Amino acid sequence: MEGFTERAIDTIKNVPSGKVMTYGQVAAHAGSPRAARQIARILHSMSAKHELPWHRIINAQGKIVLNDEESRYTQRALLIKEGIKVSESGFVDLNLYRHDPFGN
DNA sequence: TTCATGACCGTAG
DNA sequence: ACTACGGCCATGA
Numbered sequence: 001m002e003g004f005t006e007r008a009i010d011t012i013k014n015v016p017s018g019k020v021m022t023y024g025q026v027a028a029h030a031g032s033p034r035a036a037r038q039i040a041r042i043l044h045s046m047s048a049k050h051e052l053p054w055h056r057i058i059n060a061q062g063k064i065v066l067n068d069e070e071s072r073y074t075q076r077a078l079l080i081k082e083g084i085k086v087s088e089s090g091f092v093d094l095n096l097y098r099h100d101p102f103g104n
Numbered sequence: 105t106t107c108a109t110g111a112c113c114g115t116a117g
Numbered sequence: 118a119c120t121a122c123g124g125c126c127a128t129g130a
Contacts, residue, residue: 004127023112027126036112038127044111045128059112066111075111089118 004030008042011101015056018082019099020092022060029101036060055079056099064090 007030015021023036032038039057047054055078059065064086066072076086084097 027112032126034113034125035127037110037125038112040111041109041128047111054111057111060114064111068111071111 004032004035004038005042007031008039009046009050009052012039012043012052012054012057013050014101015053015099017053017056018084018097020056020058020062020079020084020094020097021099021101022062022094023057024060025098025101026057058092062092062094064092 008026011026011029012021023039024033026039027033027035030039043052043054043057046052055075064072064075066075072090076090079086079092084092086092
C-alpha cells in the first residue's frame with residue numbers, strides 16, 4: 001500500500017453495487033478514522049480519473065450532501081438504479097444498505 | 105514549514 | 118429537517 005489516499009481509493013472501489021458507505025467509514029478503513037474530510041476531497045478531485053463509484057459514498061446521516069444540484073440528482077438516480085431507496089430529501093437507510101468491508 | 109481548503113462528524117438548539 | 122459551531126486531518130501551494 002502507498003498512503004492514506006491509495007487505501008481510501010481502493011476501499012471505495014470495493015463497495016459493491018446496491019450498497020453504500022459513509023465518508024467516515026472509508027476513512028477508518030483506510031487507517032485514519034477522523035479523516036473523513038479527506039475522502040470528500042479525494043472524490044471531488046479524482047472520482048472521474050480513477051473511475052470510482054463515487055455515488056456510493058454518502059455522509060454519516062445517510063444523506064446526500066453535494067453542493068451542486070445537478071450532481072445530487074445524478075447521484076440519487078444512480079443509487080435508485082442499483083436498487084437503493086432514496087427519499088426525496090436525499091436520505092438513504094444506512095441500516096439496510098451500509099457496506100461493511102469486513103463483512104459484518 | 106506554515107496556511108488554507110474541503111462531497112465530513114457529532115452535538116446542540 | 119435546518120442552522121451553527123468546534124474539532125479533525127491529509128493535501129497542495
